[in-house]
Amino acid sequence: MDDSRDMFGDTPPWDEDDLAGEREDAAPRAAELEAAGQQSMFGDAEPVSAGPASPEPAPPGSVTSPAAPATEPPPTATEMPAANGKVNSPAAAKAPPEDQPSPAQPYRVLARKYRPQTFAELIGQEAMVQTLANAIKRDRLAHAFLMTGVRGVGKTSTARLIAKALNCIGPDGQGGPTIDPCGACEPCTAIAEGRHIDVIEMDAASHTGVDDVREIIEAVRYSAVSARYKIYIIDEVHMLSRNAFNALLKTLEEPPAHVKFLFATTEVDKLPVTVLSRCQRFDLRRIPAPMLAGHFAHVCQMEGVEAEDEALSMVAAAAEGSVRDGLSILDQAIAHADLDGEGRVRAEKVRDMLGLSDKSVQRKLIAAVLEGKGGDLLDLVARQFALGVEPIALMRGVMDLTHRITLAQVSGAAEAHSAEEREAIEGWAKSLRPGQLHRLWQLLLKGFDEVKSAPDPLVAAQMALLRIMHASDMPDPGSLVRKLEEIAARAPAPAGMPAEGGAPATAGAAAGPAAVAPRWEALVDDVEYAGEMSAANTMRMQVRVVELAPGLLRYTQPAGFNEDIVGVVRNGLQTATGERWQVERVSAEGAPTLVEIAEVKKAADAEALRTSPLVEAALAAFPGAELIEDDRQVAIGGGRSWRR
Numbered sequence: 318m319d320d321s322r323d324m325f326g327d328t329p330p331w332d333e334d335d336l337a338g339e340r341e342d343a344a345p346r347a348a349e350l351e352a353a354g355q356q357s358m359f360g361d362a363e364p365v366s367a368g369p370a371s372p373e374p375a376p377p378g379s380v381t382s383p384a385a386p387a388t389e390p391p392p393t394a395t396e397m398p399a400a401n402g403k404v405n406s407p408a409a410a411k412a413p414p415e416d417q418p419s420p421a422q423p424y425r426v427l428a429r430k431y432r433p434q435t436f437a438e439l440i441g442q443e444a445m446v447q448t449l450a451n452a453i454k455r456d457r458l459a460h461a462f463l464m465t466g467v468r469g470v471g472k473t474s475t476a477r478l479i480a481k482a483l484n485c486i487g488p489d490g491q492g493g494p495t496i497d498p499c500g501a502c503e504p505c506t507a508i509a510e511g512r513h514i515d516v517i518e519m520d521a522a523s524h525t526g527v528d529d530v531r532e533i534i535e536a537v538r539y540s541a542v543s544a545r546y547k548i549y550i551i552d553e554v555h556m557l558s559r560n561a562f563n564a565l566l567k568t569l570e571e572p573p574a575h576v577k578f579l580f581a582t583t584e585v586d587k588l589p590v591t592v593l594s595r596c597q598r599f600d601l602r603r604i605p606a607p608m609l610a611g612h613f614a615h616v617c618q619m620e621g622v623e624a625e626d627e628a629l630s631m632v633a634a635a636a637e638g639s640v641r642d643g644l645s646i647l648d649q650a651i652a653h654a655d656l657d658g659e660g661r662v663r664a665e666k667v668r669d670m671l672g673l674s675d676k677s678v679q680r681k682l683i684a685a686v687l688e689g690k691g692g693d694l695l696d697l698v699a700r701q702f703a704l705g706v707e708p709i710a711l712m713r714g715v716m717d718l719t720h721r722i723t724l725a726q727v728s729g730a731a732e733a734h735s736a737e738e739r740e741a742i743e744g745w746a747k748s749l750r751p752g753q754l755h756r757l758w759q760l761l762l763k764g765f766d767e768v769k770s771a772p773d774p775l776v777a778a779q780m781a782l783l784r785i786m787h788a789s790d791m792p793d794p795g796s797l798v799r800k801l802e803e804i805a806a807r808a809p810a811p812a813g814m815p816a817e818g819g820a821p822a823t824a825g826a827a828a829g830p831a832a833v834a835p836r837w838e839a840l841v842d843d844v845e846y847a848g849e850m851s852a853a854n855t856m857r858m859q860v861r862v863v864e865l866a867p868g869l870l871r872y873t874q875p876a877g878f879n880e881d882i883v884g885v886v887r888n889g890l891q892t893a894t895g896e897r898w899q900v901e902r903v904s905a906e907g908a909p910t911l912v913e914i915a916e917v918k919k920a921a922d923a924e925a926l927r928t929s930p931l932v933e934a935a936l937a938a939f940p941g942a943e944l945i946e947d948d949r950q951v952a953i954g955g956g957r958s959w960r961r
């Protein structure tokens with residue numbers, strides 16, 4: 318990009334162009350492309366139309382309309398009506414030659430040169446054209462039209478086409494409104510050049526005040542000078558002030574029959590409902606990249622320029638649905654190709670030239686994220702930022718690629734702008750699991766929001782991408798479960814692992830008095846069922862069984878328990894069994910109390926759980942995760958409760 322800038326030197330090839338001032342530095346930057354595009358859109362909207370008049374002198378053979386004899390010099394105002402018998406406005410006298418491509422003409426930006434002159438040339442808006450055609454055919458034309466859509470989809474072009482459609486009188490001067498304006502009659506040519514006296518264009522972005530609108534409203538009262546309709550084209554109409562809207566509203570409510578308003582806006586949400594409700598609305602569609610690429614191929618053919626399909630696809634992708642932006646980029650690409658002496662627009666060069674919207678950066682970023690290369694990642698982000706790429710655009714680019722990988726996985730076919738990209742997308746579609754892609758998307762979406770609202774978007778983008786990189790080490794939940802199950806199924810149950818539902822081996826293995834535990838536990842349960850809750854609790858907590866036989870219990874108490882519980886225990890046992898019991902406190906070694914047994918069992922369970930293959934795998938996958946007891950008793954494996 319930088320070296321190509323040098324090649325241009327100080328004399329741009331288009332220095333005769335009226336945009337020369339805009340483009341002295343020939344290397345394209347987004348802002349400049351934008352400026353050039355806007356210029357081509359609005360530059361010739363001024364009433365005086367200095368643009369086409371001076372730098373494009375009339376070749377002698379050029380004609381203003383088919384009716385004018387080609388051999389004569391351009392007719393003057395007085396000659397004109399006599400020559401062809403049709404009514405001409407004074408404005409026609411100043412008519413500069415028609416905008417027809419001819420080899421003698423100096424360079425003009427493509428966006429202007431290929432501005433659609435008929436509805437047929439307006440690509441991607443078939444639905445709107447059909448609606449309009451019907452309205453014209455049935456003579457049911459609204460007083461106000463509203464064209465909405467992103468920039469560069471052709472809102473202003475459409476407005477001018479509608480102006481032509483409404484005011485065309487046909488080559489014979491007898492025609493009425495038509496969806497197919499002839500492009501040859503005086504109103505058609507004048508409108509195409511932006512110099513028709515009854516078609517007033519205004520950019521609301523620079524005329525926001527109520528005074529500007531008042532001027533219009535005053536003028537509305539007077540009928541059209543020469544045309545069927547007096548047409549006001551107000552671009553970026555949402556920029557009008559509230560007062561301006563209010564002033565306009567009165568006219569919109571009861572417009573004179575000879576007046577039509579054509580509004581264009583990128584931000585329809587900002588228009589008052591009162592205005593919206595009085596307009597016939599046309600939503601212009603963003604033009605799909607393949608259609609744009611096709612259009613650019615056509616333009617290249619018309620220009621006699623050879624271009625690789627892949628190069629045109631890249632230009633179309635960078636245009637983001639805008640014909641105007643795309644043609645501006647194509648302009649630059651053709652200029653580069655000419656300077657290279659090849660005269661062929663090559664994909665490789667276009668990629669270099671686009672630099673800014675270099676799609677390979679997205680691939681490198683995703684690769685860095687997936688491969689855990691933090692250094693590369695930060696480097697890429699920093700370099701893009703230095704080039705002027707907004708961090709938010711970077712995030713969006715990566716999201717776009719993730720989306721396309723996901724689609725490719727589902728459909729099996731990758732949507733790509735280049736062969737390399739297709740290869741990369743298909744590779745990822747095969748190697749990544751759906752769960753991984755969805756999680757990547759979620760994380761990117763979160764990062765996008767953060768970058769959008771962060772005080773320092775660059776820092777936010779770095780942090781977000783690093784976080785995504787670190788998170789990408791982790792398997793997605795679905796595959797984790799699968800992996801854990803695999804491991805658990807493979808590994809033999811370890812010795813310490815009790816059989817399902819069984820008591821821990823460590824707690825029940827002790828010989829001697831502890832062997833009575835099951836019988837004792839059953840007996841205590843009986844006591845509880847018999848309604849002796851308090852006795853049962855005492856027995857669980859304080860009785861270490863020394864000897865247990867029918868009608869006989871010898872016990873000791875754990876340290877710290879000294880109260881006399883003989884009576885309580887005896888009564889409990891008697892109630893439960895209906896027998897008399899001999900209960901004695903002795904000083905001997907007893908089995909643990911039921912409470913003590915339960916505590917040991919619990920500790921053993923936890924240990925067994927922690928060393929089970931399932932949990933070990935989980936802990937390895939999530940370092941730092943802890944086992945937490947869960948009251949909700951999530952049953953996993955042997956009926957134990959656990960969760961991350």
Ligand SMILES: [Zn+2]
Nearest residue numbers: 485499502505
């Ligand atoms: Zn016409």
